[in-house]
Amino acid sequence: MRLLSDLMSPRALERVIQDAAQVRGLPVAGLDRAALEDILKREVFKRLQLSVPAPLAKKRVSEVLAELVLADQAVAAARTAPVGGPNAAEAARAEAARTVTQLEEGLRRFALYFDWPETQRLRGVLGIARQQQEEGQAPAPLLQEGQDLLGALERRLQEELVIQAQDLAELRATFARVQGLGSRDVRRVEGLINQIAEAQDQQTLLPAEVDRARTLAFKLRRSLESSVVQSAGGAAAPLPADAQARVQALEQEHVARRLSDLGNEYAALFELRPDLSQNHEKLRETHAAGTLRSEAAEAWQVTLAEARRGALEQQRSELSDLDGRFAAVQDSPAAQDARLRLEVARSILAGDGLITAELRELTATLTALNSSPETMDHLLEQQRELAELERAVRDVPGAQAELRADLAAARSALVLGQVADLGPLWRVLERHMGRAAQQREDFDARADHVVEQYDQVRTLAGETTQSLGRLAETLRAQRRLGPMSPQARARYAQTLEGAEALLIEARAEYEAAQQVTSTFGEDALSGLLDLFDLGGGADTAELAPAGGPVAALPHDAWTVRAGQITGGQPAGSAQPVAALLAQADAAGLHRLDMGDASHVWSARRGQGGDWRLARAADWDTLDREVGAWLDG
Template sequence: MRLLSDLMSPRALERVIQDAAQARGLPVAGLDRPALEDILKREVFKRLQLSVPAPLAKKRVSEVLAELLLADQAGAAARSAPAGGPDAAEAARAEAARVVSQLEEGLRRFALYFDWPETQRLRGVLGIARQQQQDGQAPAPLLQEGQDLLGALERRLQEELVIQAQDLAELRATFARVQGLGSRDVRRVEGLINQIAEAQDQQVLLPAEVDRARTLAFKLRRSLESSVVQPGGGAAALPADAQARVQALEQEHVARRLSDLGNEYALLFELRPDLAQNHEKLRETHAAGTLRSESAEAWQVTLAEARRGALEQQRNELAELDGRFENVQDSPAAQDARLRLEVARSILAGDGLITAELRELSTTLTALNSSPETMDHLLEQQRELAELERAARDVPGAQAELSADLAAARSALVLGQVPDLGPLWRVLERHMGRAAQQREDFDARADHVVEQYDRVRTLAGETTQSLGRLAETLRAQRRLGPMSPQARTRYAQTLEGAEALLIEARAEYEAAQQVTSTFGEDALSGLLGLFDLGGDADAPELAPATGSSEDAPARRDQADSGLPHGAWTVTAGEITDGPAEEGAAKVASLLAQAAAAGLHRLDMGDASHVWSARLGQSGDWRLARAADWDTLDREAGAWLDG
């Protein structure tokens, strides 16, 4: 029933199946596939419609029915296998050994990510499971938790690989812009990009290398945007648009830093609400555009120090709990609690915070010290509350709404009281339904963006290139299974950015189409990557620009003008600076009519070159040409933008 886990809580599903089985006069264990199918189609489908639209509920029920059929076929094959195998106890030990081996292999795979909470907990769980296995015990609950942790690790790895792929694409785009600087940092960025690309191919994360590459790329971009040189080599004051670009670069860098810190120190923020509030204030300052990168770096140092202090405090708390458990009378429940205490100790030894574990151990200790009549009930409620809290963390909006009620339930358990968790489960399920519908909407929006991008992708230019990178990220996010809240937030951000760029790309595409209809398909097909400015004798004539050659401004040769290689200035459809070339003259004629159509930027391509033009405030165009976009950006990008 895992296919329903994001729509309906396990407790609610269990109750629905129990009630349905009782209504049919059957025990739950006696339900066969036809009976389960009937319950799914009736009671479960009806229950799902309380939180999600009927089409989504029907889709998920159909998926579960298909899985039931496969499971029934597999069971039939197993029953038809020859008998005479080991007895049940031996089979259980063999299965436990197999699972332990599987967990060990999984832990080795994720050993690189030793600072992930899931990895730290898996290491602790596996260590205790090995010990129990050696003592001849069957660690079934621990093994199940280990398998759940492996699933969580796999999900996180896939989500992080999507982020790394997006970072890699952005780093490559930035490298193309700064490659011409030729400094030592540029070579370092290139080396890091190669390392990251190789790791991405192998499904391995290199967060430290990505962080270094992003920091270096940011500094290089800032340096490039800040260096404005006038024709002839003279230095100029930084124009307003260049200042805006530098500011935007810094704010983008700071935003990513704050986002990374929020994810890295999420457990610390749960323990220290004051730090969470300070982090939110920094985000608000960033939103106002006044937060510098140095402030974000200083905040990172503060958080690291706070985390060290929190770890020391939790070591003391765990030692105190350990001493209190020594006075608890031995029982199966006490033994289980001591196992979980050992898991917490292992996590803490790996510098992982154990806030939730300490809370659960404390309430467990209260239950163990209660009367025999209430102990079992309190322990069951404590386990259910822990399950509820874990589930709420994975559902957007649920933890925020339930935080006060969860705290009240924990306080009740500490006092030996039994809280009613039913209303809390219903709140969680409502959020689960909303989250499932939101995911459906996100996927539909992603499909739309990708489809629309495919229609405008032939239009050359920075907007389309940026949209292409986001479209590729959306494809990867679309393929992800159940998402963490962090991944869902990134999905929403990618969609917002891609949809905004899609609006710009459509406007550019429509403008290109408008100019094409004015000048003819052949004359302006370069806007769509098809324009041939190679001087073919059969090329169509462009409409002449207004004004005669006698009225045209005097043109200077490129050697005398201080222009970049392959660059021209154009006024009123005539070249004023730069070498005399037929292809450039045709584009110059085109620019006069493009300005009349309201265009201020053109990016084009012919059979052998790419072209880019910018309209200045004075009405003059800056035009540049190169063999490819990277070369053009390197040799003339700063001049075009200046």
């Protein structure tokens, strides 16, 4: 029933099936495929409609029914296998050994990501499972947890690969802009891009290399945009206002990414230290106001690293205290289970992983073990249920914020040996699960729409369309992801917002270009430049610019007024574009980016009504050689 796990809590699903089986006069274990299908189509479908729209509920129930068919086929195949072999106990041990081997192989796959909490916990779980296996015990619960952790690691890897692919695309775009600088840092960025691209092909993450490449690329872009303009006398002129704005935007973009990365990296610390979480939010607000410098973000990273070291020392002390208190507890199966979880926590802490949730659970377990025999089992069961609820809440957007106070109250009650009613909390969680499932459906539909619309405007040259193309590719990758973590879901929403904003701009540019080119009888921008024979063929007459002597302008650059060239080297191929700019004046446009078979063209309208027009073999060359001149 894992296909329903994001729509309904496991306990709620269990209750629905139990009640439905009771109505049919059957035990749950006695339900056959026909009975399960009927329950899914009736009771489960009805229950799902309380939190999600009927079409989504029907879709998920259909997926579960298809899984049941596959499960029946697997059972039938097993029944045809030869009878005999080891007894049940030996078979269980053999299966456990296979599972341990699979977990070991999985852990090796994720060894590079030793600082991930999931990796740290899997290492601890696997170590204790091996120990139990060597002692002849059945580590089934630990092995199940290990398999769940392996699934969580796979999900995180896929989500991180989507981020790395997006970073790689942005780095390549930035490199195309700055490669003309030819400095040592440019060569370092190129080398890092090649490393990251190779790792991406191998489904491997290189976070340190990505971080270095992004930092270098940011500095190079800032240097490029901040390049001073030399006046005629050789003195450095101040940066124009638009260049200053671009530099500021670059820095704010860099700071935003740094804050986002720190939020993900120190999420466990923020859970332990709400004061640090509040400070982080204040920094985000300062950034939103446009007043946070990159140096402040770097200083905040140092502060968080120091706070994390202090938290680890504090938790080592707390775990040592718990260890001593557990030693005084009378031996029992529940106490043995608690000591195993204590060893798992110790292993996580040894790998510099925070164990905030583990300490809470162990403290509550200790209280239950020290309670009266009449209440101990009930408290332990509720403590396990609360731990399950807390883990589920962390994976559902919006649920943690609403349930934080209620969960804290339930934990406090258990520590005092009191019973808490968790039913209302499960219902709140399920409501958020339904909302999250519907939100994902909406996100996927929006992503499909953006990708479809991008395909219609992708022929339009210009930076807007190129940026939209990179985001569309990211949306395709995000769309292919399975169940998402809250962090991945937030990134999905952010990508959608950015892509939809760019799509509006791209549509406006495309429609404006069509409006201009309609004068020449064309319905699409792609045919415009061919119409004017902008390739500069042999039959094109070289026209001298109107207005007398040619001004000293960059190569392949012209000034234009009222559709006539007023400055620049003679070039007949530029005159038709100059005529086009008269139409652009009439349409109220202030910028045009175009391309033909041999050149790309860009034109910018100044405040006085004059246009600056330039062409080059490609956009990178255009930006490098005449970008500053075009910007005025």
